[in-house]
Amino acid sequence: MKRVLITGATGFIGSFLLKNLLDSSYQIAIIVRKESSFKRIIESLERVQIIYSDYTNFDESESEILKFDPEIVYHLGWAGVDNTMHNNENILNVNIQSTLSLVNIILKGNVKTFIGLGSQAEYGPCNCVISEKQQTNPTTLYGIAKLTAYNIMNYNFRQNNIRFVWLRLFSSYGPADNENWLIPYLIKSLSEGVTPELTKGEQIWDYIYIDDVVSAIVSCGENDKTIGIYNLGSGTGYQLKSVIQNIRDIINPAMSLVFGTKSYAQNQIMVLQADNTKLRLDTGWNPSVQLSEGLESTVTWFLNNK
Ligand SMILES: NC(=O)c1ccc[n+]([C@@H]2O[C@H](COP(=O)([O-])OP(=O)(O)OC[C@H]3O[C@@H](n4cnc5c(N)ncnc54)[C@H](OP(=O)(O)O)[C@@H]3O)[C@@H](O)[C@H]2O)c1
The missing domain is CATH 3.90.25.10 (UDP-galactose 4-epimerase, domain 1)
Structure with a gap:
């Protein structure tokens, strides 16, 4: 049974991803903060290992993450996803810091595959159909933080032969x-x-409908040929x-x-x-x-x- 670690499992997309992966033969751990609401995943809780941690202090969960020893990581957690937080400096700092500490923990373990959720916001305004070749020019702190997180992970995971997929998601519902x-x-x-x-x-x-988002994320996790940046939209x-x-x-x-x-x-x-x-x-x-x-x-x- 492959061991899978999910961040953001209490969120909108993460909760659907968790349900999908529980239908397959994976051993799953999720990182959640103590104050998280479990309302979206209440029926899944007894089938997963819960690692409590806030992104402002990922290090507190290091030993538990390493003990679980994940082979695949789905990283969906992100502070301040909604539009009202897109230019909040504090949120930018939290996400960059948490990215750095998560990467440091991952590099100490045996992770083979890391799937992260990026955003169309990394491209910035283009008013066109966007391919992965589009130059990135984010104009919100959210887009800048996502792009920075991508660069930090890409640099570190490449050096350490961890297959890294970064899905730039458009609007899901x-x-x-x-x-x-x-x-x-x-x-x-x-x-x-x-x-x-x-x-x-x-x-x-x-x-793009949530079931299609999740099937795309899982297909990247399961398909060893996928690597690098992908746009995820309908x-x-x-x-x-x-x-x-x-x-x-x-x-x-x-x-x-x-x-x-x-x-x-x-x-x-x-x-x-x-x-x-x-x-x-x-x-x-x-x-x-x-x-x-x-x-x-x-x-x-x-x-x-x-
Ligand atoms: N929704 C979209 O259309 C869309 C588009 C582009 C990219 N994305 C990306 O897709 C991913 C999932 O988005 P979503 O719509 O599912 O967002 P969401 O519902 O807001 O979920 C965010 C997750 O991150 C966790 N989180 C936030 N701050 C945290 C902190 N300080 N410590 C620990 N956990 C924290 C939340 O935990 P709590 O439950 O405790 O709050 C939740 O599980 C994100 O990376 C987002 O940027 C989403």
Whole structure:
């Protein structure tokens, strides 16, 4: 049984990854902080080893991590994922420090494969379909921290022959997603009969359903040929207006929407779409959940779990 260590398992994506990996024959340990909410993974807890640690002090868990002796690490944990924290200096420091201390611990063990979650934010505004060849030019501290984390890990893991995959994720969505993202916000407003504040909605956005995100992450973990940076997105650009109308139609087709009550952000990105060719070719993975199907499941979950 291969030993797998997961960080961020209590988070949106990590919780789905944990459930997926528990269905395979892995021995799993997760790193969580004492104050973490286990609500997303409550039914999985008795099947995993829990290592308690805050990222501000990863070193406290060093001996336990080394004792578990992971062969594969899925590193999804990150402080301040949501938009409101994207220019917070303290959060930047926490993530860089935690990256450095996690790398130091990993180098003392026998890890063969390390899969990390990066972000499209590392590329910065490009208003185009983005391939891995796109120059990185992050304009938020979040994007800068992700890119720095990538560089730290890439440098160290290459030197030590650890297979390192860095998945630059675009916008994911699904059941139990964090409530401040657009899709959960819309579901909440519309289901409460509140008219949401909307821009004109002309942006083209790449939305990928959580099951497709997780199957891509796992296929990189299991496929020894994958290495380096991959874009993780559906590869399809959806106009936000149609995504919003789709959600409205699921919840209450009679409700009218007013587009343009909210101004675009300064330097608003109008096109954010992944070229996922490299990932598809190297793994055989393909996104399989249609947007309408994914939105239906997401709305249903939120309505049943208010
Ligand atoms: N969601 C997206 O669309 C998206 C897009 C691009 C990249 N990503 C990346 O994908 C990864 C997972 O994202 P997500 O949406 O699942 O985020 P999330 O729900 O916010 O999960 C973040 C995880 O990190 C943990 N964490 C945060 N601060 C911590 C600290 N100081 N000490 C220990 N643990 C801490 C959280 O633990 P608690 O449960 O204790 O808070 C949680 O398990 C992140 O690396 C994120 O940057 C996500």
